[in-house]
Amino acid sequence: MVPHLITALTGPINELEQRVLESMPAIERWFRLEWMEHTPPFYSSVDLRNAGFKLAPVDTNLFPGGFNNLTPEMLPLAVQAAMAAIEKICPEAKNLLLIPEKHTRNSFYLTNVQTLIRIFSMAGLNVRLGTLDDSIKEPTALPLPDGTSLTLEPLIRQRSRLGLKDFDPCTILLNNDLSAGIPDVLTHLHEQYLLPPLHAGWALRRKSQHFRAYEEVAKKFAKLLGMDPWLIYPQSVAVGDLDFSTGQGLDALQAQVDNVLTKTRRKYKEYGIQEKPFVVVKPDSGTYGMGIMTVRDAKDLEDLGRRARNKMSVIKDGQVVSQVLVQEGVVTHERMHDAVAEPVVYMMDRYVVGGFYRVHADRGEDENLNAPGSSYVPLAFAHSSHLPAPGEKPGASAPNRFYMYGVIARLAMLAASYELEATDPEAEDYA
Amino acid sequence: MVPHLITALTGPINELEQRVLESMPAIERWFRLEWMEHTPPFYSSVDLRNAGFKLAPVDTNLFPGGFNNLTPEMLPLAVQAAMAAIEKICPEAKNLLLIPEKHTRNSFYLTNVQTLIRIFSMAGLNVRLGTLDDSIKEPTALPLPDGTSLTLEPLIRQRSRLGLKDFDPCTILLNNDLSAGIPDVLTHLHEQYLLPPLHAGWALRRKSQHFRAYEEVAKKFAKLLGMDPWLIYPQSVAVGDLDFSTGQGLDALQAQVDNVLTKTRRKYKEYGIQEKPFVVVKPDSGTYGMGIMTVRDAKDLEDLGRRARNKMSVIKDGQVVSQVLVQEGVVTHERMHDAVAEPVVYMMDRYVVGGFYRVHADRGEDENLNAPGSSYVPLAFAHSSHLPAPGEKPGASAPNRFYMYGVIARLAMLAASYELEATDPEAEDYA
Numbered sequence: 001m002v003p004h005l006i007t008a009l010t011g012p013i014n015e016l017e018q019r020v021l022e023s024m025p026a027i028e029r030w031f032r033l034e035w036m037e038h039t040p041p042f043y044s045s046v047d048l049r050n051a052g053f054k055l056a057p058v059d060t061n062l063f064p065g066g067f068n069n070l071t072p073e074m075l076p077l078a079v080q081a082a083m084a085a086i087e088k089i090c091p092e093a094k095n096l097l098l099i100p101e102k103h104t105r106n107s108f109y110l111t112n113v114q115t116l117i118r119i120f121s122m123a124g125l126n127v128r129l130g131t132l133d134d135s136i137k138e139p140t141a142l143p144l145p146d147g148t149s150l151t152l153e154p155l156i157r158q159r160s161r162l163g164l165k166d167f168d169p170c171t172i173l174l175n176n177d178l179s180a181g182i183p184d185v186l187t188h189l190h191e192q193y194l195l196p197p198l199h200a201g202w203a204l205r206r207k208s209q210h211f212r213a214y215e216e217v218a219k220k221f222a223k224l225l226g227m228d229p230w231l232i233y234p235q236s237v238a239v240g241d242l243d244f245s246t247g248q249g250l251d252a253l254q255a256q257v258d259n260v261l262t263k264t265r266r267k268y269k270e271y272g273i274q275e276k277p278f279v280v281v282k283p284d285s286g287t288y289g290m291g292i293m294t295v296r297d298a299k300d301l302e303d304l305g306r307r308a309r310n311k312m313s314v315i316k317d318g319q320v321v322s323q324v325l326v327q328e329g330v331v332t333h334e335r336m337h338d339a340v341a342e343p344v345v346y347m348m349d350r351y352v353v354g355g356f357y358r359v360h361a362d363r364g365e366d367e368n369l370n371a372p373g374s375s376y377v378p379l380a381f382a383h384s385s386h387l388p389a390p391g392e393k394p395g396a397s398a399p400n401r402f403y404m405y406g407v408i409a410r411l412a413m414l415a416a417s418y419e420l421e422a423t424d425p426e427a428e429d430y431a
Numbered sequence: 432m433v434p435h436l437i438t439a440l441t442g443p444i445n446e447l448e449q450r451v452l453e454s455m456p457a458i459e460r461w462f463r464l465e466w467m468e469h470t471p472p473f474y475s476s477v478d479l480r481n482a483g484f485k486l487a488p489v490d491t492n493l494f495p496g497g498f499n500n501l502t503p504e505m506l507p508l509a510v511q512a513a514m515a516a517i518e519k520i521c522p523e524a525k526n527l528l529l530i531p532e533k534h535t536r537n538s539f540y541l542t543n544v545q546t547l548i549r550i551f552s553m554a555g556l557n558v559r560l561g562t563l564d565d566s567i568k569e570p571t572a573l574p575l576p577d578g579t580s581l582t583l584e585p586l587i588r589q590r591s592r593l594g595l596k597d598f599d600p601c602t603i604l605l606n607n608d609l610s611a612g613i614p615d616v617l618t619h620l621h622e623q624y625l626l627p628p629l630h631a632g633w634a635l636r637r638k639s640q641h642f643r644a645y646e647e648v649a650k651k652f653a654k655l656l657g658m659d660p661w662l663i664y665p666q667s668v669a670v671g672d673l674d675f676s677t678g679q680g681l682d683a684l685q686a687q688v689d690n691v692l693t694k695t696r697r698k699y700k701e702y703g704i705q706e707k708p709f710v711v712v713k714p715d716s717g718t719y720g721m722g723i724m725t726v727r728d729a730k731d732l733e734d735l736g737r738r739a740r741n742k743m744s745v746i747k748d749g750q751v752v753s754q755v756l757v758q759e760g761v762v763t764h765e766r767m768h769d770a771v772a773e774p775v776v777y778m779m780d781r782y783v784v785g786g787f788y789r790v791h792a793d794r795g796e797d798e799n800l801n802a803p804g805s806s807y808v809p810l811a812f813a814h815s816s817h818l819p820a821p822g823e824k825p826g827a828s829a830p831n832r833f834y835m836y837g838v839i840a841r842l843a844m845l846a847a848s849y850e851l852e853a854t855d856p857e858a859e860d861y862a
Contacts, residue, residue, distance in 0.1 A: 025525075028514070028555025032522050073504055080508060080782050083459070084515050091463050094456075124459025351511050 012053050012231055012271065019225050020404045027407060030224055031350065031414070038417040040350040042085060042173070042195040046409040047358070048343045049330035053273050055404070056234045056330050057412035058280075060210055062200045063177040064346060065101070066356075067119070068111035074346075074354030075119065081348035082123035088349075090170050090193055096125040097162065097169035101176045102133045104152065107145050114144055116175060128167050130155040132176060132183055157185050161192060171195060178203045179286055199423050200416075202285045207325045208238035209423060214415035221411055230267055232408055235260050235328040238284055242322050244313035250301060256326045257281065258298035264328050278329040278366050281312075283321045291321055292368045294329060331365045340365050343402075345409035352406040443484050443662055443702065444835075450656050451835045458838060461655055462781065462845070469848040471781040473516060473604070473626040477840040478789070479774045480761035484704050486835070487665045487761050488843035489711075491641055493631045494608040495777060496532070497787075498550070499542035505777075505785030506550065512779035513554035519780075521601050521624055527556040528593065528600035532607045533564045535583065538576050545575055547606065559598050561586040563607060563614055588616050592623060602626060609634045610717060630854050631847075633716045638756045639669035640854060645846035652842055661698055663839055666691050666759040669715055673753050675744035681732060687757045688712065689729035695759050709760040709797050712743070714752040722752055723799045725760060762796045771796050774833075776840035783837040 020027065045064035046057045070078065086093055098120070100113045117127045131152045141149040153164045162185060163169055171193040174186075178201025186198060199205065215233050222229035237256045242249035257279050264277035281293045291312050295301060313321055334341040340363055345355040359375050360367075421427065451458065476495035477488045501509065517524055529551070531544045548558045562583045572580040584595045593616060594600055602624040605617075609632025617629060630636065646664050653660035668687045673680040688710050695708035712724045722743050726732060744752055765772040771794050776786040790806050791798075852858065 025552050025555050025557050028553070029525060032514070032518060032555055035518070036522050076508055077511060080511055083463070083782070087463060087466070091467050094460060121456050122459065124456050124463055126456050351514070 013050060013055050016055065016227065016231060017400060017404045019227065020407055021400060023225055024403075026224065030221070031410060034414055035350050038414065038421065040347075040413060041200070041416050041420065042089075043346075043348045044413050044416060045344055045346045046412040048345065048405055048408060049332045050334055050343070050405075051275075051331045052333045053271055054231050054330055055408055056232055057214065057408060058234065058327070058330060058342075060214075060412045060416050061177075062196050062205075062416060063175055065109055065112045065175065066344070067115040067346070068108055069344075069356045070115070070346060070354040071356075075115070077351065078119045078346075078348055078353040079122040081351040081353050082119050084351070085349035086123055086125065086171075089195070093125060093170040095167055095169040095171075096120050096127045097130050097164065097167070097172045098127055099130050099132060099155075099172065099174050099176050100152075102131065102180075104131070104133075104142060104150075110142055110144055110150060111146075113150060113175065114148075116173075117150075120173075125171075126167075128164055128169075129153060130162075130164050130172075132185070155185055160188060160190055162186070162189055174201070177201055197420065197424070199425055200420055204285075204423070205419075206238070206284045206323070206423075207282065208236065208284050208323075210415060210419045211236035211325065211327070213418035213422065214412055217411050217415045217418065232411070234330055235263055237326045238323060239326055240284075240323040242324060244309040244321065247309070250304070253281070253324065253326070254298045254301045257295050257301060260326050260328055261295075261298060275331065280327045280329045280368070281324050282327065282368075283312075284323040284325050286321070294366050294368075329366050333365065340367075343405050345405055347409060347413050350410070350413070352409065355402070355405065355409075444481060444486050447486065447658065447662060448831060448835045450658065451838055452831055454656055455834075457655065461652070462841060465845055466781050469845065469852065471778075471844060472631070472847050472851065473520075474777075474779045475844050475847060476775055476777045477843040479776065479836055479839060480763045481765055481774070481836075482706075482762045483764045484702055485662055485761055486839055487663055488645065488839060489665065489758070489761060489773075491645075491843045491847050492608075493627050493636075493847060494606055496540055496543045496606065497775070498546040498777065499539055500775075500787045501546070501777060501785040506546070508782065509550045509777075509779055509784040510553040512782040512784050513550050515782070516780035517554055517556065517602075520626070524556060524601040526598055526600040526602075527551050527558045528561050528595065528598070528603045529558055530561050530563060530586075530603065530605050530607050531583075533562065533611075535562070535564075535573060535581075541573055541575055541581060542577075544581060544606065545579075547604075548581075551604075556602075557598075559595055559600075560584060561593075561595050561603075563616070586616055591619060591621055593617070593620055605632070608632055628851065628855070630856060631851055635716075635854070636850075637669070637715045637754070637854075638713065639667065639715050639754075641846060641850045642667035642756065642758070644849035644853065645843055648842050648846045648849065663842070665761055666694055668757045669754060670757055671715075671754040673755060675740040675752065678740070681735070684712070684755065684757070685729045685732045688726050688732060691757050691759055692729060706762065711758045711760045711799070712755050713758065713799075714743075715754040715756050717752070725797050725799075760797050764796065771798075774836050776836055778840060778844050781841070781844070783840065786833070786836065786840075 041062050043064055045061045045066065047059040049056060049058050067078070098113070098116060101109060104110060104113070113129065117129075120127045129150060129152050131154065133152075136152055136154050138154065140152045142152060143149045156163055156165060161168065162172060169192065172189065173195050178198070181203045182198050182201065186194065211234070215229075215236070218229045218233040222232065237260060239249065239253045239256050242253060260279050261277050264279075268275065268277055276296060278294055278296045281295060283291045293308070293312060332340055332342045334343070334357070339359045341357045341359045343355055344358055346353050472493050474495055476492045476497065478490040478492075480487060480489050498509070529544070529547060532540060535541060535544070544560065548560075551558045560581060560583050562585065564583075567583055567585050569585065571583045573583060574580045587594050587596060592599065593603060600623065603620065604626050609629070612634045613629050613632065617625065642665070646660070646667075649660045649664040653663065668691060670680065670684045670687050673684060691710050692708050695710075699706065699708055707727060709725055709727045712726060714722045724739070724743060763771055763773045765774070765788070770790045772788045772790045774786055775789055777784050
């Protein structure tokens with residue numbers, strides 16, 4: 001079944017699509033020059049929201065799960081990109097140690113890990129799985145839906161190297177976002193490549209830093225194309241010193257929500273947009289769509305009930321939320337069988353390797369879709385395996401739309417690269 | 432319509448397929464290490480023959496036409512590979528000058544050129560076409576089957592740079608194999624990248640040098656896999672000082688044909704192969720399947736009639752043949768609707784980007800298929816967009832078979848790299 005997807009077919013995004021297609025060689029060259037100065041994250045996925053009048057990334061994941069949602073047609077692209085990445089980082093590499101999330105009984109997640117193993121084996125590496133779960137003391141088989149299984153092995157740390165029994169890897173790839181903090185076993189690994197670096201994990205990473213970098217990238221790119229950068233970035237402000245359980249800092253939060261709503265209202269007026277602006281309040285670090293709140297009026301924060309405050313205060317792995325990001329909300333006008341859909345783009349090294357639609361039947365167009373009950377439609381992106389055709393009417397061609405999604409997702413990846421440079425604890429200061 | 436393709440399902444090639452699949456990470460790493468020492472040709476295509484008991488390349492094209500035969504699903508792989516190639520050679524590149532063959536009225540060839548333009552535009556270059564045809568004095572539109580057109584422009588040479596009117600390229604890509612000799616306009620271009628280099632053209636290139644390099648590569652690879660290298664290379668000997676019109680040198684040719692037939696017969700005996708060996712005699716330089724002869728018995732050369740000798744003596748662009756390659760013939764046991772088929776694999780930089788079957792209804796299994804009347808079935812290779820599955824029975828899975836074809840084709844590409852290093856007139860001698 002090929003899903004029927006309704007994309008908003010009018011407004012500024014179509015003009016953007018047109019300009020993006022016309023400027024294809026210039027855009028690709030621009031990226032090429034950026035990658036001469038900056039190192040792309042090893043892999044990433046970006047959630048996009050297409051409002052018809054605006055297209056923006058809302059989440060950039062540096063430990064992407066969900067490779068299981070890519071169609072078989074997309075995997076050769078991932079293998080080729082993995083080859084290019086390995087060639088640059090460690091061409092002599094023989095062994096790759098992959099460290100997945102701890103909650104590894106989820107069969108979708110396990111299939112994601114299986115897909116990653118396949119991609120890196122095809123790219124020329126022996127791949128084995130090491131776990132951060134201390135309760136696993138010996139190799140443990142985890143059954144997969146296709147009847148095969150994965151083997152998780154306990155990590156062995158010897159002085160400055162990390163490995164498994166009879167397995168000394170040159171590169172360690174994390175598919176665990178370190179929300180629970182940085183385990184000792186991963187620190188001071190100076191002889192091996194640890195990818196992504198520790199400061200990319202949610203123990204240290206901040207969304208506000210990412211979106212600050214993204215705003216910079218979006219402005220550069222908008223200048224190249226001669227367009228308003230607001231069309232591709234969500235306004236974002238960080239608010240700290242919060243304690244949802246006592247109510248501390250909620251007034252500052254309210255002020256910033258009002259600030260972002262006011263600015264957004266002004267922009268909507270400029271473009272003649274009839275919709276009601278909203279903001280999304282989310283923890284400045286952390287993932288899995290937890291602790292996220294949609295606010296349409298700053299006053300709504302005044303009578304935030306105990307339940308709502310509890311929901312906001314603690315997220316994945318029991319982390320307490322003391323800083324949030326107040327972000328301009330971007331509605332999604334994409335629909336599949338009346339369900340709200342948002343595109344997710346996957347990248348490896350500096351290449352787009354695939355994507356799919358995240359669809360949620362029970363959520364509104366202004367809500368976060370990365371939540372229980374969401375489903376995935378990899379089919380929708382299968383058309384991305386066709387090259388864009390510059391001649392086609394904007395909005396009419398799936399490959400053209402997907403090319404534009406790939407461009408915006410790569411801007412977010414480039415922002416992640418800027419972000420990781422700025423936050424690198426080992427970076428030397430040449431100033 | 433999906434073609435029904437019969438591949439020989441028994442014998443040593445299935446063992447080879449098994450070993451290739453099991454050794455996938457080791458093979459990919461081996462290639463990675465080779466590419467650290469050697470530069471892949473910018474692009475290439477390799478004709479393979481699968482005899483069931485033997486799989487070998489029979490032609491390695493460094494100016495591949497036929498990109499029009501790749502399916503749309505394969506093009507993103509080509510774009511990604513082109514991006515990687517450009518990044519390495521000339522990341523600042525803005526303009527690419529593409530020089531096609533002169534006989535550019537053939538609509539299949541023109542569609543090939545159109546596909547190349549598309550690939551390199553998507554990879555971030557402004558592409559324009561310059562022609563070696565002196566009769567074209569101003570921009571000339573050539574209509575394409577899809578209703579659009581290509582514009583050929585006269586070349587402008589200014590001191591050490593080559594370009595078009597208002598177009599100064601950083602890189603010049605040849606899609607013209609220089610069978611007619613090296614035009615002055617292409618010499619001494621020291622400020623620009625000329626790809627592939629002039630000595631890759633048939634004005635200087637010799638098949639015997641390629642197959643000597645291929646034998647070396649095949650032996651290295653066979654050692655890695657612990658197998659007989661004969662299973663993947665055709666024995667080849669060059670014979671020079673020939674004049675087909677006077678009969679000069681035909682006795683030496685006959686001796687070498689007998690020599691290769693005898694060695695092949697010995698190998699067939701070793702493997703219990705019931706077939707009758709044959710050799711293929713082809714010009715040592717040149718392409719387009721011209722001047723090629725199948726010989727089953729050295730005695731047949733004694734009564735070579737005038738017509739056969741005329742056919743052998745002059746090939747593309749009126750070049751006279753004075754040196755030939757005597758090559759062990761490899762039958763093709765692949766069939767599509769009873770027509771003989773051979774796989775052609777396309778590569779860009781060091782990546783396999785696609786392929787198709789060349790099918791010829793009127794030719795025998797021991798004849799050259801690159802001839803008038805051949806057709807192409809890109810569909811058959813569409814399955815190559817699925818990754819190989821190590822678990823599957825050899826010969827049973829199209830992606831597995833295609834992976835093996837990709838490995839052998841890359842060995843031929845690596846041999847071309849060795850060959851171009853050995854024949855580089857500008858190479859310094861460190862001995």
